[in-house]
Amino acid sequence: MRADPVDQRRLLELQVQDTAAAQLERRVASLPINQRVADLTAQLTQANDALVASRTALSDAEGARQRAEDDVVPVRQRLQRDQERADQGTIDARALTSLLDEIDHLKVRIENLEDLELEAMETVERTAAEAESATAAAAAAEAELAQARAEREAALVQARAEMAELRSARQAVAALEPADLLELYERLRARYSxxxxxxxxxxxxxxxxxxATTADYDAYRSAAADEVVRCAECQRILVRNSD
Ligand SMILES: [Zn+2]
Structure with missing residues (x-):
């Protein structure tokens, strides 16, 4: 391939801009804020999972408390009925003894059920407190993530502006290059890091x-100035000094 030595030399300018753009891209990709956003996203997921679990536990506990409350109602009603019958004094002694036995039995049963209800209420209180702190933790994680995302966005806005500047400067230089030389340069750039x-x-x-070996060096120097020379070792376009 042949190309004006000025066009060949301009490739070095293009290369500087392309290298700068690649460095900027790497810098943006490795910003510490990216890792922080990823960490906080994972934390938020965990916090939300914990929140769902604590709300489920609370709802289960409320169900258990309601069942305990419901269970005691018919027993209390029966006790009241029995008590009324006993108080009326209209039944015989034998039936009364049996009724009083049942009343004692019902009182014990009510005590047991009330203990269960109390336990269930304590569980509700405990799980409600847990759900409350899980809600606060999830809200805090969300706020922290939003803050980190805003920081990252600010860093990206700056990087995008730098990149836009680099691109337009590069375009201006690339526009001056002959198409075949530019195409070769792009192909080699893509292939060689x-x-x-x-x-x-x-x-x-x-x-x-x-x-370069002596033989290669001699070949580079003796090639015509408008000959596009390639490095014998790495195959890249080798731009020679015009002196
Ligand atoms: Zn080389």
Whole structure:
């Protein structure tokens, strides 16, 4: 391929801009705030899971308390009926003894059920407190995540502005290059870790960092100035000094 030495040299300028853009992209990808947003997102998920679990526990406890409350109602009604019958004094002694036995039995039963109800109420109180603190923890995690996202967005706004500037400067330089030379540069840049054009400094290629053998060096120097030379080691476009 042939290209004006000025166009060849301009590739180095293009390379500087492309390298800067790649560095900026890497910098944005490795911003500590990205990790913080990821960590806080995981924390929020955990907090929400805990919240759901505590609300389920509370609802279960309320159900148990309601059942305990309901269970005691018919027993109290029966006790009241029995008590009224006993108080009326209209039944015989034998039936009365049996009725009083039942009354004693019902009183014990009510005590047991009331104990269960009390226990259930304590469980409701405990799970309600847990659900409350889980709600607060989830809200705090959400607020922290929102804050971190805002910080990240601010960092990205700045990076996007820098990137837009780099892109427009690069476009201006790329527009001056002949299409075939630019196409070759892009292809090599994609293939060789983002570097498509390198300078020959002394005997060293700045792309791969290797010194040319005497035979290669002689070939580079003796090629016509408008010949597009490639590094024998790394295949990148090798831009020679015009002197
Ligand atoms: Zn090289």
């Amino acid at each position: 983002g570097v498509g054009a390198a300078e020959l400094l002394g005997r060293r290629c700045t792309g791969c960092g290797l010194e």
